[in-house]
Amino acid sequence: MLYSQTDPATKRAQFRERLASGELLRMPGAFNPLSARLIQDKGFDGVYISGAVISADLGLPDIGLTTLTEVAGRSQQISRMTDLPTLVDADTGFGEPMNVARTVQSLEDAGVSGLHIEDQVNPKRCGHLDGKAVVDTDTALKRIRSAADARRDPNLLIMARTDIRAVDGLDAAMDRAKQLVDAGADAIFPEAMRDLSEFEAMREAVEVPILANMTEFGKSELFTTTQLSNIGVNIVIYPVTLLRSAMGAAERTLDAINADGTQQSVVAEMQTRARLYELLDYEGYNAFDSSVFNFTLDSHH
Ligand SMILES: C[C@](O)(C(=O)O)[C@H](CC(=O)O)C(=O)O
Numbered sequence: 279m280l281y282s283q284t285d286p287a288t289k290r291a292q293f294r295e296r297l298a299s300g301e302l303l304r305m306p307g308a309f310n311p312l313s314a315r316l317i318q319d320k321g322f323d324g325v326y327i328s329g330a331v332i333s334a335d336l337g338l339p340d341i342g343l344t345t346l347t348e349v350a351g352r353s354q355q356i357s358r359m360t361d362l363p364t365l366v367d368a369d370t371g372f373g374e375p376m377n378v379a380r381t382v383q384s385l386e387d388a389g390v391s392g393l394h395i396e397d398q399v400n401p402k403r404c405g406h407l408d409g410k411a412v413v414d415t416d417t418a419l420k421r422i423r424s425a426a427d428a429r430r431d432p433n434l435l436i437m438a439r440t441d442i443r444a445v446d447g448l449d450a451a452m453d454r455a456k457q458l459v460d461a462g463a464d465a466i467f468p469e470a471m472r473d474l475s476e477f478e479a480m481r482e483a484v485e486v487p488i489l490a491n492m493t494e495f496g497k498s499e500l501f502t503t504t505q506l507s508n509i510g511v512n513i514v515i516y517p518v519t520l521l522r523s524a525m526g527a528a529e530r531t532l533d534a535i536n537a538d539g540t541q542q543s544v545v546a547e548m549q550t551r552a553r554l555y556e557l558l559d560y561e562g563y564n565a566f567d568s569s570v571f572n573f574t575l576d577s578h579h
Pocket residue numbers: 327328329330331340367403404405406491493494496517518
């Protein structure tokens with residue numbers, strides 16, 4: 279009822295343990311707190327909180343317009359609804375190294391298990407678009423050092439994302455990843471890798487866990503979990519996948535109402551009222567107060 283029963287410190291410790299096991303952790307992006315419940319219900323390993331989704335949800339492009347307060351608020355709403363670890367996209371850290379420190383503490387207070395900070399210049403853009411620019415090495419390392427220094431829970435995972443592959447190539451990406459690890463990064467997110475061999479090269483380059491971003495319509499092919507786990511990738515994210523699916527379904531429903539004058543033809547694809555109530559744990563609330571849960575399957579379809 280109401281919230282996850284697992285406190286943030288426990289989730290962080292469990293996340294660290296799972297990462298150390300070497301198995302591939304699958305973390306789909308939740309587009310709202312309710313979808314985090316669905317991700318947990320379906321047996322996934324963690325919940326990703328995507329910057330692209332937070333901005334799209336607000337009707338904004340993913341170019342660094344969202345604020346730390348908005349991202350921390352959404353992180354808290356999502357993290358409190360799941361027992362799974364959450365990993366949040368902290369973009370460029372929302373400012374200079376001192377701001378990065380404040381970002382880390384705000385997100386830690388929001389209950390996330392980990393966060394990633396990237397080396398793009400502001401205004402940032404989606405990692406799979408052209409025309410990105412990255413900051414110099416010194417600035418990139420300062421961001422990660424101040425992130426690592428700022429956390430109060432040593433289990434909070436500080437992941438460094440590098441976007442340099444698309445700008446200066448794979449060798450530069452491997453060099454930067456090593457330097458980011460030396461600066462205190464617990465894990466590496468190599469953005470916009472072109473193929474599996476590039477992930478393999480990155481796997482060889484660093485000892486810490488690495489993440490693969492399986493975002494659709496981007497620069498990477500959509501590799502299977504078997505392919506990724508065979509080469510030793512530790513986390514796979516599907517950042518915008520559920521939002522894209524939900525929005526695709528919403529478009530089809532609106533088209534059906536336009537075409538037929540009723541949504542009847544798409545009702546069979548919808549999540550039912552009963553399934554929604556199951557996810558919301560209506561019954562748990564009923565046990566608390568029997569006047570709350572008075573829904574019967576017979577009276578509604
Ligand atoms: C992972 C990512 O940073 C995100 O915000 O979810 C995006 C995803 C996307 O735009 O498809 C990214 O830059 O890859």
